[in-house]
Amino acid sequence: MKKTSVTTILGAFIIGLFVFLSLAAPGIKALTGLDPDAQNVFSRYQKPWSRGTVSQDNRENTIEKLIQRDPLLAQSVENSLKEKSLVKTDLSGEALFELALMPVPEAISILEKIDSPEATEIKKIFHSFELFHLFGTDELGRDVFIRLIFGARVSMAVGILVALMAALIGLLIGSVAGFYGGLLDTILMRTTDALLSLPLLPVMIVVAAIDLQKLPLLPTLVNAQNESILKMILILCLFSWMTVARLVRGNILSLREQDFILAARALGASNFSIITRHLLPNVIGSMLVAISLGVGESILFEAALSFLGLGIQPPTPSWGNMLFNAQELIYQSPLLAILPGLMILLTVMSFNYLGDGLQDALDPKARGR
Amino acid sequence: MLTYLLRRLLQGAILIVVLSYLCFYLMTLMPGDPVDMMISSNPKITAEDVERLRKLYGLDQPAYLRYSHWVKDILSGDLGYSRTYRVPVQELLAPRLLNTFILSITALCFSVLIAVPAGVFSALRPGSRFDHFINFISFAGISIPSFWLGIVCIILFAVWIPLFPAGGTLTIQDESTSFGFEVLDRLKYLVLPVLSLSLQQIGRFARYTRSAMQESLRHDYIRTATAKGLSQNRVVWVHGFRNALIPLITVLALSMSSIFSGAIITETVFAYQGVGKLTYDSINSNDYNVAMISFIISVTMVLMMNFLADILYGVADPRIRYV
Numbered sequence: 046m047k048k049t050s051v052t053t054i055l056g057a058f059i060i061g062l063f064v065f066l067s068l069a070a071p072g073i074k075a076l077t078g079l080d081p082d083a084q085n086v087f088s089r090y091q092k093p094w095s096r097g098t099v100s101q102d103n104r105e106n107t108i109e110k111l112i113q114r115d116p117l118l119a120q121s122v123e124n125s126l127k128e129k130s131l132v133k134t135d136l137s138g139e140a141l142f143e144l145a146l147m148p149v150p151e152a153i154s155i156l157e158k159i160d161s162p163e164a165t166e167i168k169k170i171f172h173s174f175e176l177f178h179l180f181g182t183d184e185l186g187r188d189v190f191i192r193l194i195f196g197a198r199v200s201m202a203v204g205i206l207v208a209l210m211a212a213l214i215g216l217l218i219g220s221v222a223g224f225y226g227g228l229l230d231t232i233l234m235r236t237t238d239a240l241l242s243l244p245l246l247p248v249m250i251v252v253a254a255i256d257l258q259k260l261p262l263l264p265t266l267v268n269a270q271n272e273s274i275l276k277m278i279l280i281l282c283l284f285s286w287m288t289v290a291r292l293v294r295g296n297i298l299s300l301r302e303q304d305f306i307l308a309a310r311a312l313g314a315s316n317f318s319i320i321t322r323h324l325l326p327n328v329i330g331s332m333l334v335a336i337s338l339g340v341g342e343s344i345l346f347e348a349a350l351s352f353l354g355l356g357i358q359p360p361t362p363s364w365g366n367m368l369f370n371a372q373e374l375i376y377q378s379p380l381l382a383i384l385p386g387l388m389i390l391l392t393v394m395s396f397n398y399l400g401d402g403l404q405d406a407l408d409p410k411a412r413g414r
Numbered sequence: 415m416l417t418y419l420l421r422r423l424l425q426g427a428i429l430i431v432v433l434s435y436l437c438f439y440l441m442t443l444m445p446g447d448p449v450d451m452m453i454s455s456n457p458k459i460t461a462e463d464v465e466r467l468r469k470l471y472g473l474d475q476p477a478y479l480r481y482s483h484w485v486k487d488i489l490s491g492d493l494g495y496s497r498t499y500r501v502p503v504q505e506l507l508a509p510r511l512l513n514t515f516i517l518s519i520t521a522l523c524f525s526v527l528i529a530v531p532a533g534v535f536s537a538l539r540p541g542s543r544f545d546h547f548i549n550f551i552s553f554a555g556i557s558i559p560s561f562w563l564g565i566v567c568i569i570l571f572a573v574w575i576p577l578f579p580a581g582g583t584l585t586i587q588d589e590s591t592s593f594g595f596e597v598l599d600r601l602k603y604l605v606l607p608v609l610s611l612s613l614q615q616i617g618r619f620a621r622y623t624r625s626a627m628q629e630s631l632r633h634d635y636i637r638t639a640t641a642k643g644l645s646q647n648r649v650v651w652v653h654g655f656r657n658a659l660i661p662l663i664t665v666l667a668l669s670m671s672s673i674f675s676g677a678i679i680t681e682t683v684f685a686y687q688g689v690g691k692l693t694y695d696s697i698n699s700n701d702y703n704v705a706m707i708s709f710i711i712s713v714t715m716v717l718m719m720n721f722l723a724d725i726l727y728g729v730a731d732p733r734i735r736y737v
Contacts, residue, residue, distance in 0.1 A: 239429050242668075244716045246675030247693055247709055254697050255443040345559055349679055352561050353694060365559075372565050372683065379569045386562030393557035401553075 053402025056395035063392055067198035074191060078173050081195040082360050085186030090378045093181040093189075099174040100186070104145040107170060112141065121163045122156075131155050141167070149174045183367075183381055184374055192362040193388060199274065199363040201392070203347045207281040208339035212332055214282065215289025220320055220328075222290070223297030234294065237287045245284055246349065252280050253355040273358040277350065281343050289335045296328045330407040337400035341393040348389050364389050415728075422724065426717045434710050438481045441702050449473060484706070494703030498696070503707050506692070511711070513583055514681070514688035516600070518673045521608045525615035526666070532616075533623025534655065537631065548620055555617020560676050564610040564683035571606060578605050581685035607684045611676050615669055622665045626658035633657070659730045667723025671716040 066073070074080065078099070085100035098104075112119040123140040126132050132140045132155075144152040149171060156168045180189040222233040253276070300306065301324070309323050344364075350356035351365025359366055364385040371382035449467045453459050468474045472483060487494065493503035536545040572580035579585075584600050630636070631654050639653045678690035685691070689708050696704035 235425075242429075242671065242717060242720050243433075244671040244674040244712050246678050247690075247712045250678070250694060250697055251437055251440050251705075251709060255440050341557060345557075348559050349561060352559075352679070353682065354698075368562060368565070372568075375565065375569050375573055379573070382562075382565045382569065386559055386566065389559050389562065390554070390557055393559075394553055397553055397557050 050402060052398045053405075056398035056402070059391060059395040060399065063197050063201060063388075063395075066194050067201050070191075070194045070198050073194055077177070077191065079176060079188045079191035081187065081192045081362055083187060085182070087186065088178075088182055089184055089186045091178050091182040091186075093179065093380060095178050095181060097176045097178050097182065097188075098149045099176060101146060104149075104174055105142060107174075108141050108145045111167075111170065112138065118163050118166060121161070122159070122167050125159045125161060125164065126155075129158065131158060144171070180384055181378065181380060184370070184377070189381065189384060192367060193364070193384060196362040196364045196367055196385065197388065197392075199357055199361060200344055200347060200365070200389070203274065203277055203281070203357075203363070204340040204344035204392075204396075206278055207285060207343040207347075208336045210278070210282045211285040211339055211343075212289050212336045214286035215335075216293050216325075216328070216332065218286065219290035219293025220297055220324065223294035224301065224316070224320055224324070230294075233290070237290050240284065241287045241291075243284075245346070249280055249284060249346065249350060250353065250355060252283070253277075253350055273356065274361070277347055277356050280350075281346055285339060285343060285346075289332065289339070292331055292335055293328050296331060297324050300324055300327055330403075334400050334404045334407065337396050337403060341396035341400070344389060344393055344396075419725075422721055426721060429717065430710065430714060433713055434706065435478075435481055437706060437709050438484065439477050441705065442477050442480075444697070444700065493707055496696070496701055496704045498699050498701045498704075503703050506704065507689070507707065507711070510687060510689045510692050510708075513686065514677055514690060517604065517607055517611070517681070517686065517688055518670070518677055520604055521611040521615065521673060522666075522669070524608055525612040525619055528612075529616045529619030530623050530662075533620040534627050534650065534658075536620070537624045537627035538650065540628065545624075548624070552617040552621040555613045555615075556621075558613060560610055560614055561679040561683050563613060564606070564680055567606045567610050568683070579603055580606075581683075583687045603684075603686070607680045607686055610683070611673065611680045614676060615673065618669060618672075619662075619665065622662060623658065626661045627654060630654050630657040656730075660727060663723050663726050663730055667719050667726075670719035674712055674716055 083100065083103060085097070087100065088097045091097055099107075119138075119141055123138070126140045126144075132143050134140060134143050144155065147155075153168060153171050156164050156171060176188065178188050178190065180193065183189055183192070218233055218237070222230040306319060306323060309319055314322070347356055347363065348365030348368070351363050352368050354366075354369055357363040357366050359369070367385040368382060371385070375382050449464060449471065452467060453464060472480055484494075493507075495501075496503055496506055499506055532548050532551075536542070536548040539545055568580045571577045579602065582603055584596070584603055631650075636649060636653055639649045644653075674690070677688060678694055680686065681688045681691035682694055689711060693705060693708040693712065695701075696708065
């Protein structure tokens with residue numbers, strides 16, 4: 046087996062894994078009891094591979110909800126706690142809260158002293174307060190592992206959506222320019238070249254800094270929660286269709302002159318059907334390569350803009366904005382800065398290897414290995 | 415040739431005008447204008463004052479009128495006044511430009527010096543272990559987020575092994591130090607930024623050099639040159655490499671724009687006082703005059719580099735005619 050195909054398959058595998066993880070994110074959240082937004086001031090900068098507990102507020106909230114949902118169960122446990130005088134308080138309805146305020150292992154050991162089905166029920170809840178931090182916690186006590194997974198969701202979604210949409214725009218512009226030629230071609234390709242020659246990041250920073258609310262019409266279309274994600278996708282699309290457009294135009298220019306197009310035309314095919322039935326199937330291959338490379342690039346740009354604080358806005362985690370203030374924290378916890386970047390590197394590299402492999406598969410002539 | 419150059423210059427100028435207007439318009443869409451800031455810093459301000467201030471600064475006029483005023487000022491040599499730094503923009507820009515220039519040129523030279531030989535040698539021995547290694551480095555270089563690389567460099571070489579300063583441009587010192595000392599001092603601050611800025615370029619250049627070199631080694635004249643009994647070195651560097659130069663020049667010129675993009679990030683990560691950081695800071699702090707000028711300068715420099723590349727084609731390959 047050639048080296049290229051090994052790396053391509055490896056890349057595809059890693060991409061598959063990350064796609065699976067980001068799709069399964071809500072499931073992982075439910076399974077582990079970790080919440081990407083749950084802050085806990087008492088467990089900041091936990092070491093990786095460490096145990097932690099849900100913050101006190103959340104423990105109290107859960108107990109309160111339990112009491113509301115099932116007052117009988119709570120009452121019976123409270124009674125038995127007071128009977129054995131395992132709690133200090135004698136106010137009614139306070140016993141469980143006292144347990145919630147204690148360190149979790151202590152509370153569990155107290156609950157173990159009562160032997161009733163109700164107590165096991167409560168014990169289960171207290172067990173769910175115990176968390177396992179695979180990668181430790183960040184400066185606000187949030188679990189890094191679950192944030193990375195939810196970040197994967199955002200970063201992958203932005204990357205893939207942008208690459209697909211940019212490919213569509215590029216396909217449209219490239220095929221129109223290539224097929225019709227003339228003035229239309231000149232105008233479209235001048236615009237493409239102009240955009241290509243720009244230093245993209247400064248331009249994107251300027252565009253990303255604008256306030257969408259000041260634009261007419263748009264505020265009605267976006268809601269506040271997803272605004273930053275939508276804005277990111279829009280901006281990245283605006284500046285990443287050019288390579289595909291040039292590629293498609295080049296392909297179509299050479300295809301247009303070939304005999305099978307002449308044959309189709311002689312049979313009376315319309316322009317529309319020539320473009321969609323004869324030209325497009327021939328450019329799909331190189332588009333796939335461009336999309337695959339485009340995903341990597343979009344993820345990089347998203348990360349860079351989010352790192353500068355102009356991309357995805359917190360609390361929504363993305364790999365880029367997890368790095369936003371990691372730089373100030375390299376003394377407390379260098380891992381916070383290293384992990385998200387490693388994920389970006391892995392993903393982008395996988396997409397690049399995939400694109401490279403696809404290119405080799407499509408164009409055996411270029412295979413010089 | 416001359417008409418071609420003139421046309422290109424004209425196109426560039428039009429592009430800059432269009433972009434500067436777009437940029438100007440986008441700035442009006444950013445949250446908060448100068449008067450908003452005065453309002454928040456002065457609780458006693460009245461509605462009439464706000465009205466008057468807006469009129470004074472011309473903020474009540476539509477964007478295109480303000481733009482034409484701004485252009486008039488620029489053309490008469492007045493670049494405006496920075497609101498955050500409290501100095502005229504000219505004074506602010508000159509040292510920043512020099513700093514960015516030093517950073518980008520060093521990074522460019524460094525990456526060419528490493529990438530071109532690496533690419534040529536891996537093209538000479540395709541499939542070898544060295545070739546695979548270079549291939550891996552190229553992919554890693556293209557895929558690595560440069561800001562993250564910067565942070566990792568800081569963690570490794572400034573925190574764990576304190577070899578270099580974690581950020582800054584040069585040590586503050588009195589004027590009496592010798593020139594050599596100052597150069598050394600600057601170099602010390604340049605190492606990490608250049609390293610993190612270069613890796614991406616090294617990856618890209620090495621890949622392109624390799625494929626351009628392979629392409630050119632496949633030609634018949636290479637076989638002829640070898641058959642003629644020329645030394646291997648001469649065949650590779652004079653006959654092969656010269657012909658691989660043309661695609662390389664394109665990549666090199668286009669990479670100026672990515673170096674400039676990268677410089678914004680690198681300068682921010684390393685608190686390096688260059689134009690990139692200035693652009694970013696001024697946009698963040700609503701310093702319009704500075705933001706506009708530094709944005710236009712970045713764009714102009716990149717366009718000039720593209721222009722230069724077009725001219726260099728002709729030097730590298732006399733077959734190219736300008737029409």
